[in-house]
Amino acid sequence: MIDNLFYGGDPATVMPKAVLVALGHGTLGNDLNSACGDIDMTFEQGYEPDLAAFQAVPGAGRLNDAQGDAVLAIDLGEHRRRLSVGVGAETRLHVLDTLTHLPLGQSVPEHALADHDRRRVQSASDGLVELTVRGPVRRLQPAVEVLSVQVAAGSWWTKLRQAAAFARLAPSAILVSRPPSAEQMLQADYFGIGLAGTGPLAGEEFLQAVVPKPSSTAVAWLFRERAYKEWLKYGAAQARSEAVRNRASPADAEQDRTP
Known part of the structure; x- marks a missing residue:
């Protein structure tokens, strides 16, 4: 999962099933340590990133006109370094x-x-x-690693096209609300795309996503930077929502505390 150019580590060869299952349930939140605990990440000498933060971010998977929700591993050390020097997402x-x-x-x-x-x-x-x-x-290095991308919106062909674009850079899955046909299974398998259930099929895994070979290209880094940009926007939006809640009237706050 971690690119040799940036971290010097051997990539994981399997996507943890728990991640896809959690995606189907829509339960992935801030703490994915239990879901991603079996990913082996080793890093180049002299650098020990802080990857304690995992988060599912809506729309963080972006590549050309393809878009999907992504599960990210946040390098908090690099994030803090960027904050200290005033550097955000580098998307050039x-x-x-x-x-x-x-x-x-x-x-x-x-x-x-x-x-x-x-x-x-x-x-x-x-x-x-x-x-x-x-x-x-x-000094710059990727601040996030994209652990997986899920595509849920659109027709089957739209989802297949978008997931196929992501599959070159990260394990990618299509969410389905009914069991896929044999033809759909073959089409997804051809591109290494996973199939996971949603809605009434939440928790079902029909096909596991293939982990792509690590890429050290500028496009692969851009993919990470765009995900980092969406994570920053997502965090800012959450902070604004929290501020609005904190500005609620005392009466409303007292009512919220009433059992």
């Missing part, structure tokens, strides 16, 4: 393309970079790249 593909050429935390002589990469590095903010006498040092 050309910048991410340059950053994929730089190893994390290690300087690279400028003469070793292509001209366009050198120009981008020199204009990058400190939160992305640190310029040192020995050369630029990449």
Whole structure:
């Protein structure tokens, strides 16, 4: 699940069944440690990300015109680092393309970079790249890992097309409200897409999603950054909702406390 370029770890080879089951139930919340506890994540020497936060975020899976709900593992260490230096989600593909050429935390002589990469590095903010006498040092790394994507809206063909796009980058599942036909099973299996029940079939798993090979491309990183952007927006929306609830009148608050 974790990309070798960014974390140096071996990817997990199986998507935990508990994640798909929980997606079908619609019960995934802030704490997914029990559902994702069997994912083996190892990281490059000198870096120990804090992946204690797991969250299902509506619409966090985004790729071209495809959209789905995603389960994310949040690297709280990188998130806090970004907050401290004023860096949000980096969604410029050309910048991410340059950053994929730089190893994390290690300087690279400028003469070793292509001209366009050198120009981008020199204009990058400190939160992305640190310029040192020995050369630029990449500081930015993905703040989230997309553990799975679910597609629930639209016709069967719409869901199949969208899930197939995600399946190249993360385990992807289609939610179905009735048992899939043999033809639908074959179509989903061809793309490595999982099939999980929703509504009256909540908790049923008809086909398990295939975990794709790790990708170190700029597009794969952009996929993570878009998910991180949606997570930030989701958290801000929740904070606003909480603030509205806290501004409720004393009478309403007293009524809420009445058993």
